[in-house]
Amino acid sequence: MPKRVCQIIKLKPSAEAEYKAIHAAVWPGVLAALERAHIIDYSIHHYPPLQLLIATFKYTGQDYQGDMRKVAEDPETQRWWQVTDGMQESFVEGAEGSGKDIPWWTELEEVFRCEGKA
Template sequence: MSLPHTKRVCQIIKLKPEAEAEYKALHANAWPGVLAALARAHIADYSIHFFPPLHLLVATFKYTGNDFDGDMKKIGEDEETRRWWALTDKMQESFVDGATGSGGEKPWWLGLEEVFRFEGS
């Protein structure tokens, strides 16, 4: 099924090696309130991939709304999401200079530039 979307997002962050098992277990049972906050913010087709040699997490999602910044702010105001971030941020190391955590002044995950897209038929 094809989703309408206005924006594709790809982000990376480093997973601390000692947190790999805990991070995977947490995401295997993602909290329903966190998933609901993502859905309310028009996030679709969200996935996180792990590249063990460099301890990289690569997240991709489609944003289907019309106010990306506003919807991201709403996610950051959700109490359950903030508790989730308090757990997961401790497991990660940001590539963004000066970032202090999810929901901070600077993005916690580093956004990547899209250099190629093929949508096919």
């Protein structure tokens, strides 16, 4: 079964329009890096009252940490993060940006799942 991941981060209020605009046309190289890393069904939702960004995706590979390192090493993704990280505020103490040793986005614990009937 795929690994499901849910993460949150705070969006700076001043960056809301720019963040939505850049995500309306995600760079092809960034999408390709996600695909190479076995990430599917990726979405980011915005909750304006708390300025939360909520990301969910499924990981279908066999080496999550290794594939995440490959994404972090991708030059196009690094350039993307240079743009988007400045629009966000991490909840993780000591976090300095995406792709670093300390996670930028906070990963949430799954407490319930209903798969439904196939």
